[in-house]
Amino acid sequence: AHLSQLKKARSDYEQLMIEASEMELRIEEAKKQTKRLKDMKDDTDALRELHRQKLDYSKTLEEVVRSLSDDIVKKDRAANEQIDELKTKVMDLEAHLSQLKSENSTHRSLIQHDLFYLCKELVKRARGQPNSFEIAKVAFSHLREVEDQLKELERLLNHK
Numbered sequence: 001a002h003l004s005q006l007k008k009a010r011s012d013y014e015q016l017m018i019e020a021s022e023m024e025l026r027i028e029e030a031k032k033q034t035k036r037l038k039d040m041k042d043d044t045d046a047l048r049e050l051h052r053q054k055l056d057y058s059k060t061l062e063e064v065v066r067s068l069s070d071d072i073v074k075k076d077r078a079a080n081e082q083i084d085e086l087k088t089k090v091m092d093l094e095a096h097l098s099q100l101k102s103e104n105s106t107h108r109s110l111i112q113h114d115l116f117y118l119c120k121e122l123v124k125r126a127r128g129q130p131n132s133f134e135i136a137k138v139a140f141s142h143l144r145e146v147e148d149q150l151k152e153l154e155r156l157l158n159h160k
Contacts, residue, residue: 101157108150115143 119139126132 097157101154104154104157108154111146111150115146119143 119136119142122139123132123136126135129135
């Protein structure tokens with residue numbers, strides 16, 4: 001009876017050892033599973049932090065873009081105002097140039113008339129003089145020089 005109890009106890013002991021060994025394997029597996037879960041939690045936390053940083057960067061980027069857009073709009077307005085001012089100045093200068101051309105034309109006509117009259121008078125007074133032809137020639141030569149100078153001035157004014 002004692003031997004049978006020993007065999008029974010030995011069998012129970014071996015069964016308990018097998019169960020203990022299985023339990024250790026389950027514990028090791030549970031530890032591994034726990035470590036995986038902890039790693040997953042850490043990864044999730046890291047992803048959350050990255051997402052938060054991404055949102056922060058997105059906000060910052062939006063602010064920078066908004067600021068740059070505002071600067072561009074301001075500079076564009078300022079440039080348009082300068083362009084308008086320059087257009088006004090150009091129109092004023094063109095009006096002034098037109099006035100100068102008109103005045104030049106008027107002065108040219110008056111000068112031509114006066115020179116022609118002076119030459120005519122000179123020729124009249126030189127008639128009968130021994131060197132009248134030379135006097136008339138010099139007078140008309142001066143008339144041509146002044147005419148050429150007036151044409152050059154007009155060409156410069158028209159050339160802008």
